[in-house]
Amino acid sequence: MTDRQLPATAWAVLGVLSWDREMTGYDVKQWADHSLTFFYWSPAVSQIYGELKRLEAVGYITGRDEPVDEQRTKRVYAITDDGRKALTEWLEESSVDAPVLKHGVMLRVWLGHMSTPERLRATLLQHREQTEAMLADVTASERSAEHEPDWSYPALVLRWGERYYRNELAQIDELLQELDGR
Amino acid sequence: MTDRQLPATAWAVLGVLSWDREMTGYDVKQWADHSLTFFYWSPAVSQIYGELKRLEAVGYITGRDEPVDEQRTKRVYAITDDGRKALTEWLEESSVDAPVLKHGVMLRVWLGHMSTPERLRATLLQHREQTEAMLADVTASERSAEHEPDWSYPALVLRWGERYYRNELAQIDELLQELDGR
């Protein structure tokens, strides 16, 4: 309960629970895949279970075994008042570190002199497809979020994501053009 | 020499050496800070030294002790033919994984309901400053790269970076506006 510093992933997981829904680790992963993943990243399932354990240990969430049928239970977690307070305090912190971007495609373009224009084109086109898939996903998530009053901030971020991935597409096309012009 | 798979960081370091300049670990760090950092990220110095050791062990680079004055030497590395071949093969690989984005600022906006509009504004304004600094850096790097014929691909990527950070600024302003309008 002292303000131990947690990794950003822990805050992200706690954040998923901040809408006051009880969730299993599995649920958290689903939510992460449909929102966090667009601007942060979706932690591995195993890590989520680990973070949940840690968050429970420090009292930011509480777990409860809910019966799912006669023999089995599942563990559902809910944020506590301490957790809400800690999360708000974390958001208060001024130390916002710069976004981390690891763009493997640009790394390859950067090393273009070791490759061929055709190969670069192929890489960019593949990346274009992946980006279009992301854009489709973010747009789909947007539609599920837009009518929920509680999700006005997530909706804001999803719109941001839509613009982000549209820009990424424009950037790819720009690069493809520049590659052609040589 | 067998195609052991190296982490992306190792390829990035090898990439820095792919312009056939002999470099110390320190030099590699400087170069990373002035180019890689805009679209990938700049590894810690200690990691660079580690990667150089590993790359030398697999024969992708060779090290040489160059005298710097009477008593001391520095270790300068150069890429080998094996290294060039391996790097080209790595670029050939189709498995380009999606760019990793960890945007702490957007994580905070996403959790806006746990914070206040004023606090969000402050965070965004701080991020705006950092982004403007990045834009200034990338523009400066562009100027040093634009006249070197060997650096046409890096120059391409730096121009990409300039557009990327300009877009980031536009996105921040858009968010600031949307926050005002509520």
Place this chain on the structure above:
DNA sequence: CGTTGCATGTAAGGTGTTACATGATTAC
């Protein structure tokens, strides 16, 4: 004479992934 730059590493520790393991239920 103190700070910055050059130059090189080790050690410890946290972060995060993949692979493995298990088992019930639901959908095709």
Place this chain on the structure above:
DNA sequence: GTAATCATGTAACACCTTACATGCAACG
């Protein structure tokens, strides 16, 4: 009937950072 979904976790391991340690040279 077999694949996907729900559900949970452990173990091994790789990756990467921070802190620590050292020492000279140059600049102010």
